[in-house]
Ligand SMILES: [Fe+2]
């Protein structure tokens with residue numbers, strides 16, 4: 164039985180039947196018992212030989228960078244699951260989550276063994292191994308996992324269903340379904356094609372099976388507690404809007420060297436597209452399709468997943484997304500891409516049409532036209548816009564990228580609006596940052 168993305172209505176009682184209804188928490192528990200495996204029985208001696216003798220220096224560097232993210236991630240998810248067990252409303256859900264916590268500890272121990280016995284990383288302790296790989300973590304990865312830590316703290320203090328929905332969205336939908344699952348697919352694929360690292364490959368295949376079960380549970384839990392509850396739907400949307408901008412900066416190789424993934428046969432965009440497909444499919448299966456969640460669009464509307472994947476990496480390089488390393492690009496193509504992304508994520512004005520003149524102090528002016536379908540962005544000026552916003556290009560990009568709160572930017576006069584009071588009041592929500 165699989166969780167497909169079909170959602171049907173039974174048409175008689177008015178209630179919705181979801182594919183998740185066909186799977187019980189007891190089934191998921193039974194699959195855990197059947198799928199149990201032993202990390203301590205894996206023999207890494209042939210892996211260690213291949214690592215030393217058959218892999219090139221660059222392949223070792225690239226593989227280590229990628230596996231470091233997994234090692235850190237497995238430890239972090241093992242640490243952070245306890246408050247989920249406390250907050251889950253049903254005993255059956257608590258029991259499954261307990262099995263999941265055991266799995267995550269097993270996965271972390273698997274990576275620690277591989278890192279130490281095959282790659283010679285760390286001193287054989289968890290702390291030693293994690294300390295040794297810490298410098299490999301990317302900015303987007305650190306932001307995402309810092310948020311996983313804080314949302315666990317929030318869930319300890321507030322066991323409500325909206326908080327649990329947000330936490331499961333971050334843990335099961337974002338970290339497991341969006342980041343880990345496509346990454347595992349990429350790794351197991353090339354290990355199989357090249358017939359490499361046999362014990363590591365066996366462990367990765369077992370981990371992929373475990374993760375599929377964890378994600379299935381997350382989808383079912385969200386379908387059961389969040390899909391039909393407006394407060395939970397809002398909580399899911401809010402956390403997605405907060406974390407999805409970090410996504411393109413997670414798998415960002417050192418120095419943007421594309422060989423880090425291409426040496427193993429996949430481009431960054433192929434992996435990112437699979438990530439976006441995976442997130443959307445799971446949310447749909449949970450009865451929470453991304454484009455039906457409350458609030459402004461979470462991702463730019465009207466783009467294919469492939470286009471989103473390609474654009475995400477470009478926006479990191481331009482300086483809209485990712486770590487701020489200096490002022491954003493002012494190249495005409497970069498400006499156009501930022502404006503086009505922003506207009507695709509502006510909220511619906513409920514039919515009110517509005518022309519916003521962006522009077523940049525250091526680049527050419529742009530116009531945003533809202534109301535009547537997807538907002539439009541174009542170069543140029545208009546004599547009588549509804550709102551004129553004065554600002555620097557850098558401040559505008561910081562607001563658009565979520566680094567500068569629009570309300571603070573208005574108060575500090577970094578955004579200088581001119582308009583009627585009734586229109587001004589709409590501004591902060593209108594500038595809701597892109598995801
Ligand atoms: Fe795991």
Ligand SMILES: [Fe+2]
Pocket residue numbers: 240267339373374377
């Ligand atoms: Fe997991």
